[in-house]
Amino acid sequence: MNFFDQVYNLTKKIPAGRVASYGQLAALISTPRAARIVGWCLHQMDTDADIPWHRVINSKGYITTTCEDHSADVQAKLLRKEGVKVSRKDELWWVDMKKFQLNPKLKVVS
DNA sequence: AAGGTGACTAACA
DNA sequence: ATGTTAGCCACCT
Numbered sequence: 084m085n086f087f088d089q090v091y092n093l094t095k096k097i098p099a100g101r102v103a104s105y106g107q108l109a110a111l112i113s114t115p116r117a118a119r120i121v122g123w124c125l126h127q128m129d130t131d132a133d134i135p136w137h138r139v140i141n142s143k144g145y146i147t148t149t150c151e152d153h154s155a156d157v158q159a160k161l162l163r164k165e166g167v168k169v170s171r172k173d174e175l176w177w178v179d180m181k182k183f184q185l186n187p188k189l190k191v192v193s
Numbered sequence: 194a195a196g197g198t199g200a201c202t203a204a205c206a
Numbered sequence: 207a208t209g210t211t212a213g214c215c216a217c218c219t
Contacts, residue, residue, distance in 0.1 A: 085216080085217090086215090086216055086217085087216080087217080104201085104202095105200070105201055105202090106201065106202065106203095109201085109214095114214095114215080114216090115214095116201095116202085116213080116214045116215070117201090117214070117215055117216075118201040118202060118214075119198090119199055119200090119201045119202085119214060119215075119216095120199080120201090120214080120215055120216050120217080121200085121201080122199065122200040122201060123198075123199045123200075123201095123216080123217080124200090124216085124217090125200060126199075126200050127217080127218095136200085139200075140200085141200075141201060141202085142201075142202065142203090143202095146200085147200055147201085148200045149199090149200060150200070153200080155200090158200095
């Protein structure tokens with residue numbers, strides 16, 4: 084199983100109504116510094132894959148997608164549909180990580 | 194086979 | 207406190 088598959092697998096486990104950061108996912112796959120790869124992975128992923136890609140955002144809570152199919156607007160909409168509070172901040176969509184981050188305690192590492 | 198590319202981050206100035 | 211910089215590492219060309 085390659086890294087991408089692990090990312091996909093893990094992403095699927097994120098429950099609706101919660102979000103995780105790229106770095107957090109990387110840490111859970113035991114490669115704490117691979118945050119960028121996680122992002123790239125989701126960027127490259129098949130659009131039809133059954134993966135809740137929208138539940139993954141950056142460590143500060145901002146939505147920074149650059150995909151056209153998976154735009155930040157779409158992502159924000161999907162999250163709100165699941166009960167995650169998304170607001171406008173600095174021209175970007177933002178969610179409160181303190182409230183919605185998946186298992187914050189796991190973000191130890193380092 | 195080697196170097197480039199990120200939906201990132203933490204450390205610094 | 208805010209903006210920049212430099213590591214990060216699996217995959218692609």
